[in-house]
Each structure stands twice: as structure tokens, then as C-alpha cells.
Amino acid sequence: DSYLNEHYTFDNFVEGDCNRLGRSAGLAVAQRPGVTSFNPLMIYGSVGLGKTHLIQAIGNYIKNTQTNKFVLYVTSEKFCNQFINAIKNNTLQAFTNFYMQVDCLIIDDVQFLAGKEKTQESFFHIFNHLHQSGKQIIMSSDRAPRELAGMQDRLLSRFKWGLTADVQQPDFETRIAILQKKLQADGIYIEDKVIEYLAHSIDTNVREMEGVIVSLMAHASLNRKEIDMDLARTTLKNIVVDNEKEVTVDSILDAVTSHFDVNMSDLKSKSRKKETVFPRQIAMYLMKEFTNLPLKSIGYHFGGRDHSTVIHAVQTISIMLETDKEVEKTMQKLYKYFNRVRV
Ligand code: ADP
Ligand code: MG
Structure with a gap:
């Protein structure tokens, strides 16, 4: 599996001044991966401007036109996690070998590698191997390479070997x-x-x-x-x-108690009953989302729990939101209490 989302194509990517260079370089790379001087191709720009769409469109194009090529899309976060697991399980060699077999490596949001020395080292070796073998590397980042603090210089200098193009706000x-x-x-x-x-x-x-x-x-x-x-x-x-409109602690507590039909005192208690734990975690998540309160203060509203409990709650809900449609629906409804739309 290449882990590409086939909905991201060049056909449904609208071209404008904001993305012209990246798009045309991307198309050139898609047509002749590893052959053009755009290697690596680095697309950067702030969130929601089409970086993931564009780099996946390149991958899909290659996958569909050169079926013998192994295209792999991976987020930097996933790459990091895989790397950590490989260390844990003593499978580092298999991890490295796997990535070295790829013909076109697409790695999204490389800013995530910042400060992760060991992962960067591993990526550096994979990068070198692929580049020397004429394999294509495509990356995205939420900022320009020169602004990537916490990234090793030798890696940054390699990012600049190819073409760096930004995507901007559409006019x-x-x-x-x-x-x-x-x-x-x-x-x-x-x-x-x-x-x-x-x-x-x-x-x-x-x-x-x-x-x-x-x-x-x-x-x-x-x-x-x-x-x-x-x-x-x-x-x-x-x-x-x-x-x-500001969303306050009280409005969050009100929304959660009325939506889940739980008592305020239960919500704020130390009760571990399932009927209260989930709403409580949701409330913590919403406070983290909407208020500027430090985690410790959020915990204070729930029977003086410490910040690690809040972190745990936020993580739990974040994962559920990703994996459970019902939880996502619940969250949408709660947002409506604050006249907001979850987008
Ligand atoms: P980024 O990775 O830069 O945060 P995405 O690639 O996830 O942004 O884009 C956000 C959404 O906007 C996606 O659904 C994507 O399909 C869409 N999008 C962004 N740019 C364009 C574009 N030029 N034409 C069509 N859709 C676009
Ligand atoms: Mg993205």
C-alpha cells in the first residue's frame, strides 16, 4: 500500500498564482520522478493551503502512470513513530531497508522532525540512499527550510539541493x-x-x-x-x-452537563463511573480547545486533578475523534452550543 488518498489529484487541484510554481514543478516531477533537478521537491506554506493535496496528487499520478514504481506517502509523525517502534522492537534494519526500497518517498509535514535528533539521523541516511539511487523525494513543511529550527544543518542543506516552492493564500x-x-x-x-x-x-x-x-x-x-x-x-x-464570542469555563460545563444529562457535582467529582468519565474528558478537551487556561487550572475545576490527568483526557478524546464517528458527531453538537462549526 502506498497510503495515498486517491481523491487528491491534479485534476481537482485548482491552479492560481498562489501555487503555480509548486504545481508545475509537481507535475514535472510526477511525469519524470527522480529525473528532474527538482529532487527533493519541497512544498511549504501554512495550514490548509493544499500542501498535502499537491504532494499526494504527485504520488497518485506516478502510481497510476508508472505502475512498477513503489510510491510511499507517510507523515513525518508516522515516520517518527515507526522509527521509535523499530528501536523498541529491535527492527531498525528492517525499517531502514523498507524505506530504502521506495522509488518515490513522499513525506508530509517535515517540521515535525524538528528536535528529534535520532529520527533525523535515520531520515538523513534514507534520504542519501534514495537520492544517490535516483529515487524521488517529495516533502512538505509548514515553514520555509531556513525557518526550520531544530533541524540538523546537513539535512537542511540537502533539502535545498532540489526545488523549494511555497503555496500561499489564494487570491x-x-x-x-x-x-x-x-x-x-x-x-x-x-x-x-x-x-x-x-x-x-x-x-x-x-x-x-x-x-x-x-x-x-x-x-x-x-x-x-x-x-x-x-x-x-x-x-x-x-x-x-x-x-x-468567548467560550468560558462555565459555558462549557453547562453545555456538557445538559448534553450528557449529568450532574454538575458528578462532573466535578472524582467519580470514575463511565457515565461521568467520558463527559468529564470531553469538558477538559473543550477547555483546552477554547480557553487559555493552563492545564493545572483546568484540572482544578474537576476536583483538583493534576495536569497529567488533563493531558490524558485531551489525548484520549483526540484519538476518539479520529477513530470514532459517533464521538466526532457528539463534538459537532457541542460546538453548536457555542455557535461554532467544527471544520
Ligand atoms: P495543507 O496540507 O497545506 O494543510 P491540504 O492539502 O490538506 O492543506 O488542503 C486543505 C483542503 O483544501 C483539502 O481538502 C484540499 O483538497 C483543499 N485544497 C487546498 N488547495 C486546493 C486547491 N488549490 N484546489 C483545490 N482544493 C484545494
Ligand atoms: Mg497537510
């Missing part, structure tokens, strides 16, 4: 094109002026644009109406304006 016209493409893919028709209104209003990143489309569709089907200017305005108002 107005590109935002329109992206919205049109997404709506078209979902088979939704919206008037041009509504699209323009949306493109004007959401100027942060593409992921947020997608979030707004999802909310629009939800609102439209809920109210059994079309996505018109009216609906667009109210939807955006909920997302953009009410987002500013």
Missing part, C-alpha cells in the same frame, strides 16, 4: 475557482453573486472554504431550501461573527 479569483470546482464536484448549483460573496468573506484558507460549503449544504438541507444569498449570509454569520 479572490482563485478562491472563486476553488469554490466553483468544489460545488461542481458536489453537484450543487449556486448563483455567481453568492459565490462571489463567499469568496470575499472567507479569505483565510482552502480548508475553511470547504468547511463553509459543508455548513451551507447542511443548513440548506435542514431548512429545505436552496443556497441563496440569505442562507449564505446567515451561515457565514454563525461561523464568522459568532466565532468571536
Whole structure:
């Protein structure tokens, strides 16, 4: 398995000034992996601007056109975890051999390797082997290589051997094109002026644009109406304006107790009953998300628990959110208590 998501393609990646260099370099690499001078290819830029989409599109292109090539997509986080496990299980050689067999290695969010000396060392050796064998390496990062503090110089200097291209915030016209493409893919028709209104209003990143489309569709089907200017305005108002509203400890406690129908005193007690533990962990998670309280203060609201309990709760819920659709749905509902949309 290459661990690629086949939905990320060049066809559904909208080109604009914001990503032109990265996209065209990416296409060149996709057509002739390991052969162009764009090796490694490093795409950087802030969150939600299409880095993962682009590097996976390259992988999918290679996988589909050169079926004999072993393409592998991995996040740096996963790479780190695999490395740690390999040490634990005494399988470091197998780990290294596996990565050295790859024809095209796509490694996402390399900033995650910062400060992880041993993992960087291992990546360095794999990188060298692949590069010397004419294999393609593609990376993404949330910042420019020169801003990657905690990364070994020898690794940074290799990142610069190939091409480094940034992705930026899409401009107005590109935002329109992206919205049109997404709506078209979902088979939704919206008037041009509504699209323009949306493109004007959401100027942060593409992921947020997608979030707004999802909310629009939800609102439209809920109210059994079309996505018109009216609906667009109210939807955006909920997302953009009410987002500013502060979420407090008390509002979180209220939302959690009423949603799960638990007593405030139980929630704040040391009870280990399943019916209270889960809501309590959710409440801790929400406090971590929405308030600036230090973990210790969060623990204080729940019978004076220490910060490690809070960390555990946050981790537990984070994992559940990733793996359990019901928990994700519950969280969506809780966000609605605060007039927020989880995107
Ligand atoms: P990043 O990895 O930079 O945080 P992603 O690649 O995950 O961002 O992009 C966030 C979302 O926005 C994805 O669903 C992606 O498909 C979409 N997206 C980003 N840029 C574009 C683009 N130029 N055209 C179409 N969709 C895009
Ligand atoms: Mg990404």
C-alpha cells in the first residue's frame, strides 16, 4: 500500500498564482520522478493551503502512470513513530531497508522532525540512499527550510539541493475557482453573486472554504431550501461573527452537563463511573480547545486533578475523534452550543 488518498489529484487541484510554481514543478516531477533537478521537491506554506493535496496528487499520478514504481506517502509523525517502534522492537534494519526500497518517498509535514535528533539521523541516511539511487523525494513543511529550527544543518542543506516552492493564500479569483470546482464536484448549483460573496468573506484558507460549503449544504438541507444569498449570509454569520464570542469555563460545563444529562457535582467529582468519565474528558478537551487556561487550572475545576490527568483526557478524546464517528458527531453538537462549526 502506498497510503495515498486517491481523491487528491491534479485534476481537482485548482491552479492560481498562489501555487503555480509548486504545481508545475509537481507535475514535472510526477511525469519524470527522480529525473528532474527538482529532487527533493519541497512544498511549504501554512495550514490548509493544499500542501498535502499537491504532494499526494504527485504520488497518485506516478502510481497510476508508472505502475512498477513503489510510491510511499507517510507523515513525518508516522515516520517518527515507526522509527521509535523499530528501536523498541529491535527492527531498525528492517525499517531502514523498507524505506530504502521506495522509488518515490513522499513525506508530509517535515517540521515535525524538528528536535528529534535520532529520527533525523535515520531520515538523513534514507534520504542519501534514495537520492544517490535516483529515487524521488517529495516533502512538505509548514515553514520555509531556513525557518526550520531544530533541524540538523546537513539535512537542511540537502533539502535545498532540489526545488523549494511555497503555496500561499489564494487570491479572490482563485478562491472563486476553488469554490466553483468544489460545488461542481458536489453537484450543487449556486448563483455567481453568492459565490462571489463567499469568496470575499472567507479569505483565510482552502480548508475553511470547504468547511463553509459543508455548513451551507447542511443548513440548506435542514431548512429545505436552496443556497441563496440569505442562507449564505446567515451561515457565514454563525461561523464568522459568532466565532468571536468567548467560550468560558462555565459555558462549557453547562453545555456538557445538559448534553450528557449529568450532574454538575458528578462532573466535578472524582467519580470514575463511565457515565461521568467520558463527559468529564470531553469538558477538559473543550477547555483546552477554547480557553487559555493552563492545564493545572483546568484540572482544578474537576476536583483538583493534576495536569497529567488533563493531558490524558485531551489525548484520549483526540484519538476518539479520529477513530470514532459517533464521538466526532457528539463534538459537532457541542460546538453548536457555542455557535461554532467544527471544520
Ligand atoms: P495543507 O496540507 O497545506 O494543510 P491540504 O492539502 O490538506 O492543506 O488542503 C486543505 C483542503 O483544501 C483539502 O481538502 C484540499 O483538497 C483543499 N485544497 C487546498 N488547495 C486546493 C486547491 N488549490 N484546489 C483545490 N482544493 C484545494
Ligand atoms: Mg497537510
